[in-house]
Amino acid sequence: MFDHQNPSYYLRTRLFMDGLMTGNVSMKIFKVKVSDTGRYQCALPSLQKEASIQLIVAQSDVIGSDKPVTVTVGDNAILPCHLEPPSDMTTQTVEWTCDKTIVHVYRNRKDYLDLQDENFRGRTSVFHEEMIRGNISLKLTNVTELDxxxxxxxxxxxxxxVRRGFINLTVEPEESRNKGGQTDDIGGGTGNNTGVITGIAFGVIAGIVALAVLWMKRRNRKGQEREYLPPQSDNAKAIPLE
Structure with a gap:
């Protein structure tokens, strides 16, 4: 049946046998390659019918990131990389390196880490379930400055x-995280100063009120003293009139 089949399609094509009874003569091509691009013809000699269809296979390019990924020591980092347009990468080989050092190798649904550099051992992974959509990003955990x-x-x-994508990883020291905390502390110090100033203001106001109350008490006391002065004695000597 396949005696005259082009060798490049060997074991990569099949018909839908269950659909032939209903007139479905479609063909499925597995593991499509760029070389499969072209016009295909379906002929039914017994019915003297034929039809043709154009197949265009787009080349998928590896796309990295033109912006650096910046993380702090101890954090996890995801280095983005994907195929555009999306392409199934589950059976492909994906190699991650850093300055020619092997970081992670994925091949045909499995991770191959025998040649992985010791600095990255146990800290790398790819998103297996996303490979079918062309996502070949790398996850790096517990980042160090050496990364x-x-x-x-x-x-x-x-x-x-375009078979390669490039991503720059920038690692900031843990001090930068602490500086952020110090900023909060500085903000807290400002709040404390505000509290002190507020307390002083209330103290001054309370002092003024206390002085005012004391002054009023003294004023009332003097008024009472005037009101209750002792009357003059009846024996007081009268000054005769001339």
Whole structure:
């Protein structure tokens, strides 16, 4: 049946046998390649019918990131990399390196970490469930200052002129996180100063009120003294009139 089949399609095509009874003569091509691009013809000699369809296979390019990924020591980092347009990468080989050091290798649904650099051991992973959508990003946990550098995502067997993506990882020292905390502390100090100033203001007001109350009491006391002065004695000598 396949004696005259082009070798490049060997074991990559099949018909929908269950659909032939209903007139479905569609063909499925597995593991589509760029070389499969072209016009396909379906002929039914017994019915003297034929039809054709154009298949265009776009090349997927590896896309990294033109912006650096910045994290703090101890954090986790995701280095973005994907295929555009999206392409199933589950059976492909993906190699992550940093300055020619092997970081992570994925091949045909599995991770191959025998040659992984010791600095990255136990700290790298890819998103297996996302491979079918062309997501080949790398997750790096518990980042250290030694991780900073230029990372390369390579798909060596990809049928495309763009097989590599590049991502720069910048790692900030943990002090930067502490500085953020100090900023909060500074803000707290300002709040304390405000509280002190407020307290002083209330103290001054309370002092003024106390002085006012004391002055009023003294004034009332003097008024009472005037009101209750002792009357003059009846024996007081009268001054005769001339």
């Amino acid at each position: 900073a550098g230029s990372f390369t995502c390579n798909v060596p067997k990809l049928q495309s002129q």
